[in-house]
Structures are given as C-alpha cells and as structure tokens.
Amino acid sequence: MMAAVEPSPSLFVRPLGAVENNPTALRLILGGKLRQLRVNAGLDPADVDARLGFSRSKTSRIELGRHGCKPADALALLDLYGVSAEEQVAEFMRLVTQSRQTDWWRSFSDVLSDFFEPLVALEGAAATIRTYEPFYVPGLLQTPAYAEAVIRSGPGHLLTHDVRRRVELRRERQRQLDTPEAPRLWAVIDESVLMRTVGGPHVMREQLLHLVGMMERPRVTLQVAPLEVTASVGVGTGVTYLRFALSDLKDAVYIEHLTDSTFSQKPQAVEQYRDMLDRLGACALTPKQSLELLQQRIKSL
Incomplete structure (x- = not known):
C-alpha cells in the first residue's frame, strides 16, 4: 500500500479570517509574500524586472501592495521563485483573484x-x-x-x-x-x-x-x-x-x-x-x- 502524499504546506498564515474579503489587505499580504520569496531566491527587484520584462520598479510596487498583481504576472513570479507545488500555486492564485475585487x-x-x-x-x-x-x-x-x-x-x-x-x-x-x-x-x-x-x-x-x-x-x-x-x-x-x-x-x-x-x-x-x-x-x-x-x-x- 502506497503512503499518502503529504500536502504542500501553505504559503500563508491560516486562517485569513476577515482578510479574505478585504482586497487591500490581500494585496499587502500577497506583496509581502512575494517579497519574501524573492529574497529567498537571492534576487533583487531590478533583477526580477529585467528577467520578466517588467517596467521599472513594477516588482517593488507589487510587493508594496500599491500595484494589483495580474494573474499572468503572479504565475511568472511564482515560477521564477521556484514555487511549483500545485496546492501552493492554486492557493496563491485564488487570493490573487480575491485581491482584484473592488473594495466596498x-x-x-x-x-x-x-x-x-x-x-x-x-x-x-x-x-x-x-x-x-x-x-x-x-x-x-x-x-x-x-x-x-x-x-x-x-x-x-x-x-x-x-x-x-x-x-x-x-x-x-x-x-x-x-x-x-x-x-x-x-x-x-x-x-x-x-x-x-x-x-x-x-x-x-x-x-x-x-x-x-x-x-x-x-x-x-x-x-x-x-x-x-x-x-x-x-x-x-x-x-x-x-x-x-x-x-x-x-x-x-x-x-x-x-x-x-x-x-x-x-x-x-x-x-x-x-x-x-x-x-x-x-x-x-x-x-x-x-x-x-x-x-x-x-x-x-
């Protein structure tokens, strides 16, 4: 009998509670997580901008939560930072979608x-x-x-x-x-x-x-x-x-x-x-x- 596969650990502190329904807070959390992943990958913002063809300072704006992260950009960033586990990517992308909702x-x-x-x-x-x-x-x-x-x-x-x-x-x-x-x-x-x-x-x-x-x-x-x-x-x-x-x-x-x-x-x-x-x-x-x-x-x- 094969051993059960352990699920990938969450990228975020759970549960998110009221933050789930707050796009501004989600953008800040997502930006902070992307900053952490970038630092762990040994890259600086200018490196990321250059590698992904982003406009100047786009990575920094995303990390500060000032710039909504587009789904395509989020996938590119996760791939660059070595995040490949399906559960983690799916979780991140779900929150990206939530963060793009309009604040009340x-x-x-x-x-x-x-x-x-x-x-x-x-x-x-x-x-x-x-x-x-x-x-x-x-x-x-x-x-x-x-x-x-x-x-x-x-x-x-x-x-x-x-x-x-x-x-x-x-x-x-x-x-x-x-x-x-x-x-x-x-x-x-x-x-x-x-x-x-x-x-x-x-x-x-x-x-x-x-x-x-x-x-x-x-x-x-x-x-x-x-x-x-x-x-x-x-x-x-x-x-x-x-x-x-x-x-x-x-x-x-x-x-x-x-x-x-x-x-x-x-x-x-x-x-x-x-x-x-x-x-x-x-x-x-x-x-x-x-x-x-x-x-x-x-x-x-």
Missing part, C-alpha cells in the same frame, strides 16, 4: 479623502481597533444624526448631497462591526465629549443612548477619560490603532490633524501610540464607571 469603499470615492483612505481600507481586516477621540464620539459609534451634525460643523460649506454621502460612508464602516468576524473595538473618549451637545439635546441624548447600547456588545469596550487624565497623558489629537491577527500584516496607526492625517506602519510610531493608548486606558474610568457617567449625562439632557 471605492463607491464612496467622491467623498473619501485620500488621507482617510488607508484607515477605511484596512480597519475591517483588523482583529482589534483601538481609538481615542478628544472632541467627538468615534465615527464607528456615531448615530446618523450625530454624524451629520459633526460633518456639518467641519471646515468649508458642504452640499446636502455630500453630507448625506459622508453619513452613508460612516454607516457602511459601522456595518463591519456586525459581521461574524468583526474587529474588537476599544474606544476611549475625552470627558468633554459628553459635555459637548452636538446637534442639540435630542441628538446628543440619542447618541449617548446608542453608546450605552453598544457597550452591551461583548466585542465593544468604551471608557471615558476624565479631563485630568487626558491632560496628564498628553494626548492632543485623535488616534486610531489597528492590530492585525496575521503576522503578514503590520499593525498601523492613524493620527488625525486639522485638515489631514498621518497613517503609519513604522514600528517606532506604532509602538509610541500603542503605549500612549495603554497609559490612557489604564488611567481612564472603567467601563462600569463610564456607563454610570453616561447614564448621568443622559438624565441631564
């Missing part, structure tokens, strides 16, 4: 700022989203009416259509929290957020009631940071930290500014802001204390 947020390109795009593109693939907001309720926890009031309060004059589209975009982002593989959301808000009556008492009361409801979800943690805490920790702006379950994806941090933002996956920056969020969470009110404060504020409206 592309339909909001009319109102999605370039600097906001990296966060929207990857937050659904995260295992954990940690965020601190000094001025408003985090976007992922906003009601439509509160979101509209926040959007209208921003710089410049927006047409009603643009305001509605931005609210719709926020709602689509929130729907990612309703999926079976939803990220764990840990939000810390400044105490002043509760005192700021955005949109009027009715809108604010509805918003705070929504927060109370969201706190009942097992994958949502909300803390309120007293004013003296945020003053001592030294947080001056909104921060969102994305932690991924897969080693193929680097953790990221998104820092808000007045008219733009910074999105970084550099280890030093990520570690700095993760440490800040750790200190903030340790000093903030517990979820139970935060809930009590929310309920007090609701009664006062």
Whole structure:
C-alpha cells in the first residue's frame, strides 16, 4: 500500500479570517509574500524586472501592495521563485483573484479623502481597533444624526448631497462591526465629549443612548477619560490603532490633524501610540464607571 502524499504546506498564515474579503489587505499580504520569496531566491527587484520584462520598479510596487498583481504576472513570479507545488500555486492564485475585487469603499470615492483612505481600507481586516477621540464620539459609534451634525460643523460649506454621502460612508464602516468576524473595538473618549451637545439635546441624548447600547456588545469596550487624565497623558489629537491577527500584516496607526492625517506602519510610531493608548486606558474610568457617567449625562439632557 502506497503512503499518502503529504500536502504542500501553505504559503500563508491560516486562517485569513476577515482578510479574505478585504482586497487591500490581500494585496499587502500577497506583496509581502512575494517579497519574501524573492529574497529567498537571492534576487533583487531590478533583477526580477529585467528577467520578466517588467517596467521599472513594477516588482517593488507589487510587493508594496500599491500595484494589483495580474494573474499572468503572479504565475511568472511564482515560477521564477521556484514555487511549483500545485496546492501552493492554486492557493496563491485564488487570493490573487480575491485581491482584484473592488473594495466596498471605492463607491464612496467622491467623498473619501485620500488621507482617510488607508484607515477605511484596512480597519475591517483588523482583529482589534483601538481609538481615542478628544472632541467627538468615534465615527464607528456615531448615530446618523450625530454624524451629520459633526460633518456639518467641519471646515468649508458642504452640499446636502455630500453630507448625506459622508453619513452613508460612516454607516457602511459601522456595518463591519456586525459581521461574524468583526474587529474588537476599544474606544476611549475625552470627558468633554459628553459635555459637548452636538446637534442639540435630542441628538446628543440619542447618541449617548446608542453608546450605552453598544457597550452591551461583548466585542465593544468604551471608557471615558476624565479631563485630568487626558491632560496628564498628553494626548492632543485623535488616534486610531489597528492590530492585525496575521503576522503578514503590520499593525498601523492613524493620527488625525486639522485638515489631514498621518497613517503609519513604522514600528517606532506604532509602538509610541500603542503605549500612549495603554497609559490612557489604564488611567481612564472603567467601563462600569463610564456607563454610570453616561447614564448621568443622559438624565441631564
């Protein structure tokens, strides 16, 4: 009796989970794997470009996830790097096909700022989203009416259509929290957020009631940071930290500014802001204390 043939080992850390449905994350993972295979083959990007007849820097763009990998290019790269096992090639090509799907947020390109795009593109693939907001309720926890009031309060004059589209975009982002593989959301808000009556008492009361409801979800943690805490920790702006379950994806941090933002996956920056969020969470009110404060504020409206 012949011994069973061992299947070829996977090229990827499995399972991929929510990443399977996130083309942007898949492109980053595929690019990172191709970079690893190239390095193992002892080649540099220029060598690959020359051997496969690619345009200059095409290999580097594919490896950075900035350039979608065409099926023909993927097959050529795998062949060059010595990947021939049928199972591995089939697995890689399946993910290439997935990565070429259109990201859901592309339909909001009319109102999605370039600097906001990296966060929207990857937050659904995260295992954990940690965020601190000094001025408003985090976007992922906003009601439509509160979101509209926040959007209208921003710089410049927006047409009603643009305001509605931005609210719709926020709602689509929130729907990612309703999926079976939803990220764990840990939000810390400044105490002043509760005192700021955005949109009027009715809108604010509805918003705070929504927060109370969201706190009942097992994958949502909300803390309120007293004013003296945020003053001592030294947080001056909104921060969102994305932690991924897969080693193929680097953790990221998104820092808000007045008219733009910074999105970084550099280890030093990520570690700095993760440490800040750790200190903030340790000093903030517990979820139970935060809930009590929310309920007090609701009664006062």
